[in-house]
Amino acid sequence: MTTQDVMVEDVYARPSARFAGDGGLEVRASAATGCRRGLWYAATGHRVTDPPTPAALTVLEAGNALEPVVLRAMERAGWRITPAERLMPVAVTVRFGDALAVSGHVDAVGVMPVFGGETVVEVKTRNPEAFRRWQTLGAERSHPGAVAQAAVYTAGRYGETRDAVIAAMDTGSRAWDFEVIPSGRVAQALAGVEEWLAPLTAHHAANGRDPEALPERDFRAGSWQCAACPYVTACRRDAGETAPEDAADDAAPVTEAEALAAVAAYAEAHEALKAPEGAKREALDTLQAWMAQQGSGKEALGGRTVSLVRSRRYTVDYRRLNAALPPEVRAGIVTEQESRYVRVT
Numbered sequence: 001m002t003t004q005d006v007m008v009e010d011v012y013a014r015p016s017a018r019f020a021g022d023g024g025l026e027v028r029a030s031a032a033t034g035c036r037r038g039l040w041y042a043a044t045g046h047r048v049t050d051p052p053t054p055a056a057l058t059v060l061e062a063g064n065a066l067e068p069v070v071l072r073a074m075e076r077a078g079w080r081i082t083p084a085e086r087l088m089p090v091a092v093t094v095r096f097g098d099a100l101a102v103s104g105h106v107d108a109v110g111v112m113p114v115f116g117g118e119t120v121v122e123v124k125t126r127n128p129e130a131f132r133r134w135q136t137l138g139a140e141r142s143h144p145g146a147v148a149q150a151a152v153y154t155a156g157r158y159g160e161t162r163d164a165v166i167a168a169m170d171t172g173s174r175a176w177d178f179e180v181i182p183s184g185r186v187a188q189a190l191a192g193v194e195e196w197l198a199p200l201t202a203h204h205a206a207n208g209r210d211p212e213a214l215p216e217r218d219f220r221a222g223s224w225q226c227a228a229c230p231y232v233t234a235c236r237r238d239a240g241e242t243a244p245e246d247a248a249d250d251a252a253p254v255t256e257a258e259a260l261a262a263v264a265a266y267a268e269a270h271e272a273l274k275a276p277e278g279a280k281r282e283a284l285d286t287l288q289a290w291m292a293q294q295g296s297g298k299e300a301l302g303g304r305t306v307s308l309v310r311s312r313r314y315t316v317d318y319r320r321l322n323a324a325l326p327p328e329v330r331a332g333i334v335t336e337q338e339s340r341y342v343r344v345t
């Protein structure tokens with residue numbers, strides 16, 4: 001693995017993969033853990049069949065616009081930050097042998113308050129749910145692509161692996177947080193990039209630049225990766241698929257008329273419950289004050305028992321937990337379950 005720094009123009013408008021002047025494959029760091037078939041589509045110049053929607057572009061641009069805000073918040077918290085020059089950022093490239101290079105542009109470098117050397121700072125913005133997931137599970141489990149990206153930037157910038165920092169902002173509350181990825185795990189992430197892309201390099205060696213020689217699909221129809229893929233129509237058409245694989249359901253189909261009736265019934269029930277719920281809350285507030293006055297935990301009143309229930313909450317400092325434990329150990333401690341429910345607003 002070797003590294004090099006070069007100055008480039010128009011750095012943000014480039015495909016996720018392309019064939020470099022030396023004939024090798026060049027992959028964008030932010031796409032280095034992405035679908036290898038998708039990378040091949042990009043490198044061989046396939047037509048984009050599913051460009052980002054205007055809404056997706058707005059989300060992307062809003063995220064980009066917030067990056068300097070996150071960096072300034074870090075400076076106010078005592079970090080010494082050197083942001084990238086937006087108009088002409090320095091490109092970093094990490095080479096894995098002669099046939100593969102992974103390149104990108106570092107968001108910023110920074111020095112943590114009190115102690116620590118300079119590290120790459122990779123900035124992300126996330127919606128409230130994704131932000132909480134990142135804090136709870138740690139970056140390697142929730143955003144492995146971001147860790148891989150930071151690892152490439154670190155190796156490209158310093159010619160070695162060292163600690164890296166992922167900073168993220170919650171786009172709902174504008175809260176921000178950071179996670180330090182220790183150097184050993186940065187090295188693992190870099191090795192993971194090489195391992196992930198090795199079959200693509202081998203595919204290139206075996207097939208040249210043949211656009212029709214497509215690698216296997218890395219993700220299932222219906223996955224978020226495929227949903228966001230700019231080649232999903234072409235890819236799924238090639239597979240003869242029109243519906244997500246996990247959409248199969250034995251339940252009888254619900255007609256649109258039934259769904260509309262259900263929304264109306266829900267809205268009516270919701271309205272009917274509003275007044276009693278408000279009265280209940282007001283009565284409970286009064287009783288809580290009364291119980292406090294009595295200095296009592298349980299009282300018989302009007303033929304009923306009124307109890308003052310106390311509960312405790314315990315919080316975990318996920319930042320410290322994530323820094324202290326490698327992701328495979330955390331996976332045995334902080335587990336994740338997915339549940340589904342319907343919300344009508």
Ligand code: SF4
Nearest residue numbers: 035038217226229235
């Ligand atoms: S649709 Fe899915 S499997 Fe096909 S190229 Fe895109 S990400 Fe890969």
